[in-house]
Amino acid sequence: xTSVVVTGGSGKAGRAVIxxxxxxxxxxxxxxxxxxxxxLCHFMKADLNDMGQAxxxxxxxxxxxxxxxxxxxxxxxxxxxxGIPAPGLAPDxxxxxNNMMTTYNIFSAATLMxxxxxxxxxxxxxxxxxxxxxxxxxxxxxxxxRLAPESSYALAKSLCEExxxxxxxxxxxxxxxxxxxxxxxxPADYAQIPSFWADxxxxxxxxxxxxxxxxxxxxxxxxxxxxxxxxDAFTIAAADTLMQRPSRDLMAESFPDVPVSPxxxxxxxxxxxAKARRVLGYAPEHTWRGRLPxxxxxxxx
Numbered sequence: 538x539t540s541v542v543v544t545g546g547s548g549k550a551g552r553a554v555i556x557x558x559x560x561x562x563x564x565x566x567x568x569x570x571x572x573x574x575x576x577l578c579h580f581m582k583a584d585l586n587d588m589g590q591a592x593x594x595x596x597x598x599x600x601x602x603x604x605x606x607x608x609x610x611x612x613x614x615x616x617x618x619x620g621i622p623a624p625g626l627a628p629d630x631x632x633x634x635n636n637m638m639t640t641y642n643i644f645s646a647a648t649l650m651x652x653x654x655x656x657x658x659x660x661x662x663x664x665x666x667x668x669x670x671x672x673x674x675x676x677x678x679x680x681x682x683r684l685a686p687e688s689s690y691a692l693a694k695s696l697c698e699e700x701x702x703x704x705x706x707x708x709x710x711x712x713x714x715x716x717x718x719x720x721x722x723x724p725a726d727y728a729q730i731p732s733f734w735a736d737x738x739x740x741x742x743x744x745x746x747x748x749x750x751x752x753x754x755x756x757x758x759x760x761x762x763x764x765x766x767x768x769d770a771f772t773i774a775a776a777d778t779l780m781q782r783p784s785r786d787l788m789a790e791s792f793p794d795v796p797v798s799p800x801x802x803x804x805x806x807x808x809x810x811a812k813a814r815r816v817l818g819y820a821p822e823h824t825w826r827g828r829l830p831x832x833x834x835x836x837x838x
Contacts, residue, residue, distance in 0.1 A: 539761060540564045542598050542612045544585060544643060545619030547573035550658070550721055550753050554616055557754035566612070568594045569619065585619050586635060591642035595650045612650075616757050617643045617657035621690070624662070629689035636693040644700060648708035656760040659698055659715035659770055661808055662691035667742030668792075676744065676788055676797045677809035680717070680770055701768040712767065714760040719748040719774035719808055727825045730779050737780065741791045744807035745778040749823035759817045771813040776821045777804040 541558055545551045546567030555577045558565050565578040572580045581597065583590040598612045620636040621627055627635070640657065647655045664678050665671050665685035674682055686692040701713035720743060722730075733740050756773045778784055783803045788795060801807075804826075813819035 539614060540598070540612045541761065542566050542568055542595060542615045544568045544615065544617045544639075545658075546578075546580075547571055548618060548622065549723060550622075550718070550750055551618045552577070553723075553750035553754040554618065554757045557751070557758050558616075561758060563758075566594075566598050585639040585642050588642045588645065591639075591646040592649060595646050595652070612652060614652055614654040614656065614761050615643060615647050616761075617655060619643070620658070624688040624690035633689040633693045636690065637696065640693075640697045641700060644697075644704050644713070648704055648711045652711055654712045654714065654761055655701070656714045656716065656757050657697070657701070659717045660691060660694040661717050661719045661743055661746065661772065661774070662686065662688065663695045663698070663717060664808075666691065668744065669742065672792050672795050673744070674795070676784075676792070676795055676807045677801065677805065677811075678744065678772070678807065679809045680772060680812050698768075698770055705768040712765055713769075714763070714765050715768070715770040716753075716756055716760065717770055717772045717808075718753055718756075719743065719746045719772070721750050721753060722747050722825075723750050724828075727828055730825050731829065733779055734781050737782065737787055737790060740779055741787075745780045745784075745787055746774045746806055746808045747779050748773055748775045748821070752819075752821040752823055755822070756813065756817060756819050759819055763817045765816065769816075771817060771819070772808050772810055773813055773819065774806045774808045774810055774821075775824060776806055776810065777824055777826065778806060779825070780804075 541563050546555050547569040552575050555565050567580045568583050581594050583594045585591050620639050621632045663684045664682050684695045686695045698715050784805050788797050
């Protein structure tokens with residue numbers, strides 16, 4: 538059992554992460570600016586733009602009792618999901634400032650408090666999404682792909698990855714695991730997937746990738762204990778794309794000059810999860826295939 542603080546636990550990914558951690562015996566505290574619509578564990582309101590509040594929530598966790606009347610105890614790890622979750626949801630400067638400062642404050646508080654691990658939400662956007670100005674170097678895109686942020690959101694995530702490396706250098710006792718998370722879907726979102734099929738350009742911006750919130754939760758849980766050293770980053774996506782058409786055909790149509798791995802499976806993701814599988818033990822369990830009504834499958838073709 539591990540005592541974990543989850544920042545941004547009231548959001549889509551955060552709620553899934555908390556459910557998963559509780560189901561696997563962890564004690565959890567949610568830190569967010571608003572309570573969750575699904576109150577699963579103890580909640581503490583905090584503005585993580587304030588360094589003092591970031592430190593205080595980790596200190597207070599030690600004396601907090603969870604909903605099962607169990608002491609949360611001194612946290613061993615933090616799963617940092619708080620922040621503006623996508624480009625375009627606020628002015629660029631606001632997105633950049635908020636996501637940089639909240640991450641800096643949590644990273645700093647975690648090292649100050651001697652936490653063993655920080656698992657945090659980086660983003661698929663760091664690879665150059667949307668892939669409109671610059672095509673990917675190869676597919677599937679692997680973690681070694683150049684980082685080419687195209688928005689203030691992606692720039693902040695890229696800089697936070699460098700921040701994690703430097704903070705580990707200063708504080709070798711804290712390991713930082715960044716998850717470059719793809720576009721998150723909940724089961725209720727599956728119904729919109731057929732609307733992408735008629736025009737493949739609608740989703741070429743992230744190579745037709747996605748991930749179920751429950752698989753994000755799995756990745757966060759595994760990242761708490763995986764054999765990772767220093768500061769590292771892993772792509773977290775579903776095993777398949779959102780499209781009915783084969784992945785190789787999609788690449789040939791939209792990115793004909795981009796080399797594609799000969800080992801690519803018919804519907805395999807084009808954001809490689811091979812490293813996450815190998816190092817974290819990540820094995821996405823959820824797909825939309827076979828989950829949609831039959832009439833939805835017949836919309837196209």
